[in-house]
Amino acid sequence: xxxxxxxxxxxxxxxxxxxxxxxxxxxxxxxxxxxxxxxxxxxxxxxxxxxxxxxxxxxxxxxxxxxxxxxxxxxxxxxxxxxxxxxxxxxxxxxxxxxxxxxxxxxxxxxxxxxxxxxxxxxxxxxxxxxxxxxxxxxxxxxxxxxxxxxxxxxxxxxxxxxxxx
Ligand code: S3P
Numbered sequence: 001x002x003x004x005x006x007x008x009x010x011x012x013x014x015x016x017x018x019x020x021x022x023x024x025x026x027x028x029x030x031x032x033x034x035x036x037x038x039x040x041x042x043x044x045x046x047x048x049x050x051x052x053x054x055x056x057x058x059x060x061x062x063x064x065x066x067x068x069x070x071x072x073x074x075x076x077x078x079x080x081x082x083x084x085x086x087x088x089x090x091x092x093x094x095x096x097x098x099x100x101x102x103x104x105x106x107x108x109x110x111x112x113x114x115x116x117x118x119x120x121x122x123x124x125x126x127x128x129x130x131x132x133x134x135x136x137x138x139x140x141x142x143x144x145x146x147x148x149x150x151x152x153x154x155x156x157x158x159x160x161x162x163x164x165x166x
Contacts (some may be wrong), residue, residue: 004166005029006133007070007093008142010101011133012110015155026045028071029075034065034083040066063088070096081132084139093143099101099162100144102137105130107151113140 006017008025017033024031038061042049049058061071062080066089069077083089107164113142119150142146146165 005074005097006076006162007096007098008076008101009084009093009098009143010150011103011108011129011136011140013111013129014081014100014101014103015111015150015158016081018086018128018155019162020078020151022155023162024076025165026159027076030073031076031078032064032069032073034062034069035077035080037069038062039063059086067092072076077110084143085136090139090143096145096147098143099166100140100147101150102140102147103133103150105133107133107135109159 008020008023010016015067020031023029035109038049038058042061044052057148059082062083063086064115066079066083066086070092077087078119084093105126109126111124112129146162148161148165
């Protein structure tokens with residue numbers, strides 16, 4: 001089964017990386033993930049780059065990684081959750097099949113996994129995730145050609161809906 005080239009966008013906890021793997025398996029296409037590309041290229045973790053060099057530096061690396069992947073990668077591509085905040089990246093996505101994996105606050109917080117057993121931390125993670133979801137949902141919607149709900153659904157169910165639609 002050969003499928004179209006697809007770009008997955010959405011917040012942390014939407015399941016982009018997992019669903020990308022399932023789509024790649026189903027379609028027999030290679031899968032890439034811009035966070036993993038940045039880590040491979042720099043030999044450092046995303047967290048280390050954020051902490052040591054700052055978010056602006058990470059975003060510059062991310063813009064380059066997205067541009068490179070869109071230009072060369074023939075398969076399924078998962079973008080980091082903040083990648084679409086760059087106007088340059090949104091412009092590059094035009095004409096591509098872009099799937100927004102939508103996730104609500106409760107499932108996103110559950111999936112990012114922080115704060116388990118730490119109610120105070122959980123409270124902070126929850127408010128931070130809420131701010132990001134509120135800010136970014138309209139941006140994801142503006143670039144998407146398909147929107148798939150992920151709340152309460154397994155990656156297999158999400159991938160099945162995409163496989164059905166595309
Ligand atoms: C980020 C999402 C992360 C990673 C970085 C910043 C964001 O990717 O790029 O920590 O701004 O939402 P995932 O969405 O794959 O977790």
